[in-house]
Amino acid sequence: MPDTQNYDPSEIERVMKTAPVIPVLVVKDVGKAREQAEALVEGGLKVLEVTLRTPDALEAIKRMNLVPGAIVGAGTVTNVRQLKQAQAAGSEFIVSPGLTQSLGEAALSSGLPFLPGIANAGDIMRGLDLGLTHFKFFPAMAAGGIPALKALSGPFGQCLFCPTGGISAKTAPEWLALKNVLCVGGSWIVPEGADLDEIKARAAEAAALAG
Structure with missing residues (x-):
């Protein structure tokens, strides 16, 4: 069993409840x-997921951490080495596209709030074995969409989710209406080429979904 002494599951729930949408950022x-993070926070989205898909992602996390009010985490974390790098860069939470035992154990031992990706019942059962109950449903649309997540809520009623993958501003409210969904993840908040005013406006629109 992993060392869970440092892990508090209420912390990832706090992160998930901060805003209805977590922007999924690919920083090129x-x-x-930093300016993009400021625009997002000013728009009402404080939780920012920086994916480890670009060479400068870790540096971006460091810079975004300088923005007052921002809660900056690392996404697309797929192994223990990346977890340690993300933690060293100042990540306040960790998001992974899937879940392995080694990554799960390392995340729990780190004490960082952890949101592992799941796509089916077997993935959730692996997470439950580790003591996890908060998951990223990914890729949300490709994995069956809302009907699939509703079906999973039957045997796994104790679990809470952040669906991510193929969700848009138009469909986000349908996901957020599900009782086992605390927030959604989306890349539509910061499309490639968007200026700061557009990012702030998109963030404000997304933040308003909470109401």
């Missing part, structure tokens, strides 16, 4: 990272 220009 680290020079704009």
Whole structure:
């Protein structure tokens, strides 16, 4: 069993409840990272997931952490090495596209709030064996959409989710209406080429979904 002494599951729930949408960010220009984070926070989205898909992602996390009010985490964390790098960069939470025992145990031992990806019942059972109950449903649309998540809520009623993958501003409210969904993840908040005013406006629109 992993060392869970440092892990508090209420912390990932707090992160998930902070805003209805977690922007999924692929930072290609680290020079704009801090300004983008400022625009998102000003728009009402404080939780920011920086995916480890670009060479400057860890530096982007460091820069975004300088923005008052921002809660910056690392996404697309697929192994223990990346977890340690993300933690060293100042990540306040960790998101993974899937769940392995080694990554799960390392995340729990780190004490960082952890949101592992699941796509089916077997994935959830693996998480439950580790003591996890909060998951990223990914890829949400490709894995069966709302009907699939509703079906999973039957045998796994104790679990809470952040669906991510193929969700848009138009469909997000349908997901957020599900009782086992605390928030959704989306890349539509910061489309490629968007200026700061557009990012802030999209963030404000997404933040308003909470009401």
